[in-house]
Each structure stands twice: as structure tokens, then as C-alpha cells.
Amino acid sequence: MRLLFVLAFLAALPSSPASAQPTGEKLVVAKCDGGGCVCTLTALNADDLVFLLGPDIPANAVSMTYVSSGGKSYLSPLSPDQVHQAAGGIGRCEIVLFDSVQPLDGAWTGTVRVQTVTGCPPQVDEMVRPVVAGMVMQRHVAWGGRYDPAKLSVGDSSTPVRWSERSPGQFVGHLQLEANPVLSVTGALTSSLLTPERATASVQIRIAAANGANASALAMLGMADCRTTAVYDFVRTGS
Incomplete structure (x- = not known):
């Protein structure tokens, strides 16, 4: 059972993706000169800001205004x-x-890194966290002028993820896995390009009893409703 879980989880991670959620507050960027500002509503959420600006930012940073003026950039409460x-x-x-x-x-x-693991037996949590946290992906990417989350995949590029673009640089994906008589594995993914040199992604996976499976037995094993969320950070490190 543990091996089946880890294989299903790692099979989903390779084509991972994404990040900003489709709902919630988004940061406004104001690019200013002596005659006022041009404002842009970005797709950045709170987790994206921590990735871009570091952990020492106000708790309400996403509701503030990010100002770029005179060669300086800062968060403003205005x-x-x-x-x-x-x-x-x-x-x-x-x-x-x-x-x-x-x-x-x-x-x-x-x-x-694993963001959350809930409803899973302790041994699965202990196995997944170090495996996922220790994964480092390195790849030379030729984008062709357009962001494609599949180009940041690891391992077998045939991993069954169906991607759709909801806005420029913002993607959602769904896992398409073969039916399993014991476990039902579903996954929702997101992928976002934050800057020309940074991207982020997330994957949410749920493992539960398949239709007709012995749900009571799985519940006794701690696998009745196992959920995990992983967050990916991508950075351009060279030419």
C-alpha cells in the first residue's frame, strides 16, 4: 500500500506545475514617474510574494501596493x-x-517542498516529505517566447497532465491516470510564470478508495482520504 501511494504521488509530480490560485487577493504593481503611475493587477498571491521577496514581508503584503519608482521598489500601505x-x-x-x-x-x-499532508498514515508522511523535498530539477529550456509548464517537467514527459491556459502565463492542469481497482487518485495542478526568470507551481493530490473497493479496510490503514499539496519554485540560474 505504501509503495502504491508513493508511486502514484511521484508519477504526478514530474509534470508539475503551478501556483497562484484562481481566487483570492492579488497584488497591484504601480510603476510611477513624475506624472503619476501605471498600475497592473498581477496574478501574484501571498505564497508567490514570499518566494519573490523573502519571508520577512508584512502578513497583509498581498493587499498592499508594490511601487516601482526612481529605480527603487517597495511595498506601500497606500x-x-x-x-x-x-x-x-x-x-x-x-x-x-x-x-x-x-x-x-x-x-x-x-x-x-510538501506544503501539507493530511489524512495519510504517518509512515506515508515520513516517506513522502524527504523524497519530495529533496528533489531538485535542472534543465535547459528554450521557451520559444511563450511559457509552457510542460517544459519544466522531470522524468517521463508523457506523464498524463492535461494543461489549459486561463490567462497569459497562468495554467491549470488535471491528472489523467489509469483506473485503479483499489485506489482513486485525482490531482489538480497550477503553474504560473511570475517574472522572466521565476515561476511557481502547485499540485494537489487526493487518494481515496475507488468505487467498489473495500473502503473500510483502507480506512483502517489510514488511506480513506489521503491528501497532499506540493509547491514548486523555479528559478533561471544561467544562460
Whole structure:
């Protein structure tokens, strides 16, 4: 049972992906000069900001305004409109949705960590965390001017993930695994390009009893409803 779980989990990880959730607060970036600002609603959520700016950021950072002005960048508690007016603008700072970002070709390195493991037996938790946390992905990527999460996959590129693009650089994916008579394995994935040299991804996997399987027996083994979430960080490390 433990081996079956780990194989199913690792089979899902290779084509991993993603990150920003489709709902929730998103950061506004204000690029300012002497005549006001141009504001952009990004796809960055709180986890993305920790990855980009480090852990020492305010708890409400995603609801603040990220200001770029005079060669300096900082988080401001002011609203986008207030930042715009303080920079010499008039009225509201017009918001543009999701800046289009093109990834840079070169060497990309990815690390992955388990964010949560719930409903799984302790021995599975102990096996999965070090295996996943220790995975380091290195690959030379030629993007062709467009972000494609499949190009950051590891191992067998035929891993059954169906990707769809919800906005430029923002993808959602679904695992397409063969039916198993004992376990039902489902997965939801996300993948986002944050900057030309940074991307993030997430995968959520649920393992439960398949239709007709002995759910009571699986529950006794601690596998009635095992869920895990992994988060990936990708960085361009060279040309």
C-alpha cells in the first residue's frame, strides 16, 4: 500500500506545475514617474510574494501596493489610487490585468517542498516529505517566447497532465491516470510564470478508495482520504 501511494504521488509530480490560485487577493504593481503611475493587477498571491521577496514581508503584503519608482521598489500601505496621486497623477490609476511576461531561455532549476499532508498514515508522511523535498530539477529550456509548464517537467514527459491556459502565463492542469481497482487518485495542478526568470507551481493530490473497493479496510490503514499539496519554485540560474 505504501509503495502504491508513493508511486502514484511521484508519477504526478514530474509534470508539475503551478501556483497562484484562481481566487483570492492579488497584488497591484504601480510603476510611477513624475506624472503619476501605471498600475497592473498581477496574478501574484501571498505564497508567490514570499518566494519573490523573502519571508520577512508584512502578513497583509498581498493587499498592499508594490511601487516601482526612481529605480527603487517597495511595498506601500497606500491604495493604487493614492500612490498614483502622490506621484503627480490625477484621479484613479487605471488598472491593466495581468502583465504578459515572456520567460528567458537558459538553465532553470526547480525545488519542490510538501506544503501539507493530511489524512495519510504517518509512515506515508515520513516517506513522502524527504523524497519530495529533496528533489531538485535542472534543465535547459528554450521557451520559444511563450511559457509552457510542460517544459519544466522531470522524468517521463508523457506523464498524463492535461494543461489549459486561463490567462497569459497562468495554467491549470488535471491528472489523467489509469483506473485503479483499489485506489482513486485525482490531482489538480497550477503553474504560473511570475517574472522572466521565476515561476511557481502547485499540485494537489487526493487518494481515496475507488468505487467498489473495500473502503473500510483502507480506512483502517489510514488511506480513506489521503491528501497532499506540493509547491514548486523555479528559478533561471544561467544562460
